[in-house]
Amino acid sequence: MTSISPSVDGPAVTGGRVVVTGGAGFLGSHLCTELLARGAEVVCLDSFLTGSPANVAHLMDHRSFRVLRCDVTDFVHVPGPVDLVLHFASPASPVDYLQLPIETLKVGSIGTGHALGLAREKEARFVLASTSEVYGDPLVHPQREDYWGNVNPVGPRGVYDEAKRYGEALTTAYRSTHGVDAAIVRIFNTYGPRMRPYDGRAIPTFIRQALAGEPVTVAGDGSQTRSVCYVDDLVRGILALADSGHPGPMNIGNPEELSVLQIARDVVDATASGVPIVHIERPVDDPRVRRPDTALAQAVLGWSPKVAWREGLTRTIEWFARELSVPA
Template sequence: MGRVLITGAAGLLGSHLCDRFIKEGFDVVAMDNLITGDLKNIEHLFALPNFQFYHHDVTTFVHVPGELDYILHFASPASPIDYLKIPIQTLKVGAMGTHNLLGLAKEKKARILIASTSEVYGDPLVHPQAEEYYGNVNTIGPRGVYDEAKRFMESITMAYHRFHDLDTRIVRIFNTYGPRMRLNDGRVIPAFIGQALRGEDLTIFGDGSQTRSFCYVDDQIEGIYKLLMSDYVYPVNIGNPKEITINQLAHEILELTGSDQKVINKPLPADDPLQRQPDITKANEILDWFPAVSRKEGFAKTFEYFKNLNDEELFKKEHKDFKKYNKV
């Protein structure tokens, strides 16, 4: 089938992409600096003859011997708790890391797909968000380090496509969840499930009327794979358009876990989007892609994964010491 490089390979999406490409018969080269990724997500692949792992930071020069047919660039912190702790590294991986990988794709004559995000839309003034919407982003706010890194990724990718005739794809990923998420990564579903499992009250930031649309990881991977194999070079939203308020989410998690904790409210963080819902018309029409896993089914699978964690994983407060990664 060919040979593929996947960066951010030890994270949620990267690890599931490794599984998918192995299943499809590819030789997989996985790369991660393990700031937020975890080797346990891909350790089941290490014994396979068609799997290699490189412990490497893509913000430095990237060299992979041999041919490459595809590159999927998923190296980036993806949750607020991470990118607010390592803002400089977040900007660097979006800018320098993407530049390095585009250069590698040019050298290898490989097709490259870059992982953008719904955060390019900021706190949107249109609803739902279609790919033609340019967004409402605070470039100097605390979340700007992530939002602008992703917007730059899209810009430089299209520049390489137009100037160097590079074969590129751009996926705009909306909130995705499932097994291999970290309980303490700050995203709302693992946060709620973790609090329920620890017997803590569930914390909602703001009044809980803000909305999100959650896509199960298997659906997300299918959409990404279809986009990579398509002929479409412009951004495509991949996400589940079924919108839910954070209040409703909290009560669904309490019902799922059988918990009787309270829901408490804290102030809303700066620039936190009040609405998030993808318009997936392009994904439907161009990729024939539709999310298939219901929220009830996806939540149940995710809860089973977290329920099987040991106490050390369940109660630890932080995943990594991030300080050393914030050197300019």
Template sequence: MSGDRTGSQEEAGTPLEIRRAVVTGGAGFVGSHLCDRLRDGGAAVVCVDNFLTGSPDNVAHLAGDPGFELLAVDVNEPFDVAGPVDAVFHLASPASPHDYARHPLATLKAGAHGTLHALELAGRKGARFLLTSTSEVYGDPKVHPQVESYWGNVNPIGPRSQYDEAKRFAEALTATHRAHLGFDTVIVRLFNTYGPRMRPLDGRAVPTFITQALAGLPITVAGDGSQTRSLCYVDDTVAGILAAARAGHPGPINIGNPAEMSILELAERVRDLCRSAAPTRFVPRPGDDPDLRRPDIGRAAAVLGWAPVVDLDKGLAATIDWFAAQQAAPAAEAAPEAPATEAAEAAEAAQTAPAA
């Protein structure tokens, strides 16, 4: 079943100059890169994070920057920010399979309470609100590639439901504030972003494969590896988020890379780029793991003029270099066995993680 549920055929809103922005989940993987890009563009940034899955290390390089403020705040509780705000970017949520399995209630609350509190902040400030939703709202799709008008195929009580349904509810909450309260809102759906600052043990395919390949441990592939994903480098994802925020089209808008590949192909590509001889080990595939995942980005191209530009090999190489540097630093200081231990844990974790 398909249909536009969130005013997606409306024209884009007034182009927005972002002078000061709030980024919830700003110390996370994507959020920290968004903070960087906003500061690079001259916007002041208030980074809001409770560090459940993010880390102050991701934004430590911004410490002392007069245009950057870090607030240790849980958005699942009401919060406020002093001063004017032009845009509120709501990224706060566990986003990896391990994280939302370990923190199911916090994930659901981030989609419900966190989204409501971030919307209320935007309303008080007269700011544009951008929700980063996810390709997970499509579930295990029966429409391929996934277009924004597709309603999805989601198990509401399955092992991924806490994340899927939290984001679906967040979209409904955002769309309702727009339709009934006149809020200026934007919804983007992110597809499988990867890059530096991912955590090695978060259960997603790219960091797991890289950590294992660098340590020479078996690369664990769920099922037979035929399930597909479409990987978008973090710089491209952030460029899409900012383009959507500035344009003001309400969305939803898919932000992802339409270049599709199987998980087994990805494992082989990572092994080759790491110059590793690590073998492949096939492990049981977790429940509700989507068979297919590829965005239709026609709307992003038409209304934002956006498309990804970073080649997969170039993006993977940059990500591998970052992981290698992270592993080398603690090894040189105190614990030469640490990378292998970390990779072993990642290998064990990958047996129960979706290849997301």
């Protein structure tokens, strides 16, 4: 197995070879960057359906980094030893999975099976990127890992929710049947540099609109809540879980709860744009509340988020301003 330090805050990966599926996506690219910084050799697999080569362009000259164009729903073959498989391939934003419903279901089912097969073949640790969406529109708040969720399987969001729920079941089956050293991380709302400005999620949408001097559009009355975790904190938590040997499921996210309207107001303030906030129709099955219970991560990993919302928002706005070529 990968040589991984027991310290959450120190170098989490000091050697070994790591495969990251979806490695050119928002989260995947941050994982690749951090793994290389911690001394790992990284193989990035991505079909570039929703990921972008630009996200890993800064890594291309790194001697320990290799990127392969690969659709994990077709076949996965990686020559040589592999110590850790991080399965992050999937459309993740509502815009993506509503436009790519079949692809989303296939990568969550067939793709997860292929990634698990790779881990089994290589006798590697496996971590599935699951999601808070497995809790649906929750009737329990905050959400603990032992909550089964309230999901509409035939609603518009069902393609993503059920793909991840199936992926969790398959990961559990590979662990119990084949002895794969597998874990499940349930990722809550995350934000930071390299998000796509038109991916449909609230924070990049609000920032893009505010920087362009456009009204910020809030779904419904904005009273629905989210917990938002800065990407650096999330990556720390994921790699700590990979280190720990714990099977999960484990929530990784920020337990601080904000209303969507408050997030919009904070974006307007932080951009000093002075743009108005307008309300639009709320999407079908949009969760009313979302906040993780992170007691398990704190107890097992010693993990908690460190980057405050306002600090992370400032960093994210500065990155978007550079990418969109507008004053911050």
